[in-house]
Amino acid sequence: MPATLQIPALVEHKVSPHARELLQKVANFVEDECMPAERVLEAQMPKNASERFLNGYPKIIDTLKARAKELGLWNLFLSNIHYREGVALTNLEYALMAEIMGRCPVASEAMNCSAPDTGNMETIAKYGNDAQKQKWLTPLLNGDARSAFLMTERYSASSDATNINLRMVRDGDHYILNGTKWWSSGAGDPRCTTYLVMGKTDIKNPSPHKQQSVILVNANAPGITVLRALSVYGFDDAPHGHCEINFRNVRVPAENILLGEGRGFEIIQGRLGPGRIHHCMRSIGVAQVALELMILRANDPARTTFGKTLSQHGTINQWIAQSRIDIDAGRLLVLNAAIKIDQTDAKGAMKDIAMAKIFVPKMSCEVIDRAVQAHGAGGVCQDFPLAKMWAGQRTLRIADGPDEVHLNQLGRTENKRFAQLYVYPCGSGGWDDGG
Ligand SMILES: Cc1cc2nc3c(=O)[nH]c(=O)nc-3n(C[C@H](O)[C@H](O)[C@H](O)COP(=O)(O)OP(=O)(O)OC[C@H]3O[C@@H](n4cnc5c(N)ncnc54)[C@H](O)[C@@H]3O)c2cc1C
The missing domain is CATH 1.20.140.10 (Butyryl-CoA Dehydrogenase, subunit A, domain 3)
Structure with missing residues (x-):
């Protein structure tokens, strides 16, 4: 364990012996395997800007993921699901582990604990029905797919979610999506197959908080175009990427809506x-x-x-x-x-x-x-x-x-x-x- 890792005295009594053991394992994995892998990862990324997104991804990540699974360091953030599997972790215990993951950029993805997948998995686990969980959550939990959350829009002040403009219009047993999103983190990764898209299904609803819905969308659906990846102070964050994405008459099965129409907020x-x-x-x-x-x-x-x-x-x-x-x-x-x-x-x-x-x-x-x-x-x-x-x-x-x-x-x-x-x-x- 790194010399700097100390559990604060105020919370020491709340950390179980099992969590301490896991914390030590996380620390060893991060220091001994993830940190040295950073250089390999960099070397495996294409240097040509046009090849850094929606192309390949550094294969060292697969090696690290396999190793994390073997060590039992997988999906640690989902304490409830883990609880059912007999690996109980509180949010407090996970927080100590996430701090260690924060020490190395690749570590949280290696343990399937990285943003935005963690938030998306929790969302589907919390609000999805059984069929949605089977189809969309299982591949994410297994680390076979990645996901993006599409809320922010270029032409709407998006810190106020009532401004969100992408339209979702019901047409029989589908919704038709039209609009443009940006800063969709993770959408540059070729493994990103799942979008959680927020849009408006009922623009006339008198309550501004009941106009929005969130729908699960296959990233490869016809009519979706990833226009570009935005840089962060010049860093491209490849292959992850923060993308601008256009939706033009994208047909999405109505059964993909999460929780129900108007529940987006x-x-x-x-x-x-x-x-x-x-x-x-x-x-x-x-x-x-x-x-x-x-x-x-x-x-x-x-x-x-x-x-x-x-x-x-x-x-x-x-x-x-x-x-x-x-x-x-x-x-x-x-x-x-x-x-x-x-x-x-x-x-x-x-x-x-x-x-x-x-x-x-x-x-x-x-x-x-x-x-x-x-x-x-x-x-x-x-x-x-x-x-x-x-x-x-x-x-x-x-x-x-x-x-x-x-x-x-x-x-x-x-x-x-x-x-x-x-x-x-x-x-x-x-x-x-x-x-
Ligand atoms: C690296 C990165 C990754 C991101 N990833 C995602 C993602 O995966 N999915 C996604 O949907 N979005 C993502 N975002 C977008 C982010 O959530 C939005 O940028 C944020 O919600 C603000 O929206 P906006 O950019 O439209 O700013 P605006 O809403 O235009 O706000 C601009 C500024 O106005 C000020 N302001 C706003 N409201 C108030 C207020 N009430 N009081 C005082 N001042 C106020 C603030 O200073 C604010 O910064 C990402 C952004 C970044 C930078």
Whole structure:
């Protein structure tokens, strides 16, 4: 297990011996097998931009997946399904494992625990009927297919889901889909065969929250065109990709609708909670790696300035200290939200998830930025993973709902408590009055 992995004292008693054993296995798998595979993966990716999407994928991933299955490190995020299979894991325990996965970009996919598949699998498991689960969920659970969630649209301000515009018009036993989506993460991967598409089935419904539905769509259906993959600060995230996709008269069987017509809003609310917290769990691992890189660099005896290693300069020493505090604070927020989900459900933990979602990506960006600065020019180039890590973390302040939307929501919740606040009786002079 990496020296840095410590279960916080506050939650230690909640982690079962079985989970500790699994955590150790996850840590060993990530350090010993996934991290060394990163270079192989890079070498197996085509260099030519036109071949990086919807083409092939690095075969080393299949090797890692087979190994993860063999070790029993598969679908760890789906604690309920696992429970039925006798591998009980709480969200708290999974959070500790996801942090370790966050240390290495390929690790979560190797264990079938990566976004957006985890959120999509949970959605189908929660809202799908038996036939839908059999057809769409089973291949995802087996790791034979991948999936994408298509909500955001180029021409609609999509942080407000009532703006979603793609039309789904009923025609006999089919729906006909017309519209354009973008930022469909994962759709660039040739294994991505399942789309969960959000659109409007009833634009005249007086309730703006009952106009939308989510439907399961075969990515190869006629009329679907993947127009392009969007870059993230210049990184293409191939073969995964974040794609712009056009739907032109795409016929989808009506039986593919999830939960029922007009239930789309409900589904995205249910999907985004766990998806958000999983991202935060992995982000703690990303920030931790940035701190480790910063410490290594700051203590490198070959890189002294003005007669001192960087760590001997007070400023950088303080960056290290501040980063330690920030990461540990973020971890506690994440673990607290995970415990709340265990005690209630994602809805009951909404406030706690929102706090983690607002705090953690901002915190990890700040930690990575300090690490970049400590690396000098090296920090911004491809020789270190920091630039890519920062780009990935920065997007999490927008994806799954921008910071401002969550802050507004959280502020409203806190303000509602105003009426119940107990006001300490004190004189007009304030707290010190008569002291
Ligand atoms: C890397 C990446 C991956 C993504 N993956 C997916 C995916 O797989 N599927 C998918 O459907 N989408 C995905 N998205 C899209 C993401 O969910 C949206 O970008 C996000 O919901 C915001 O929508 P928008 O871009 O339309 O911004 P807009 O809705 O236009 O908002 C723009 C800005 O306005 C401000 N704002 C909005 N509302 C408020 C408010 N209430 N108060 C104050 N300020 C506000 C915020 O600063 C916000 O950033 C991804 C995005 C990125 C960057």
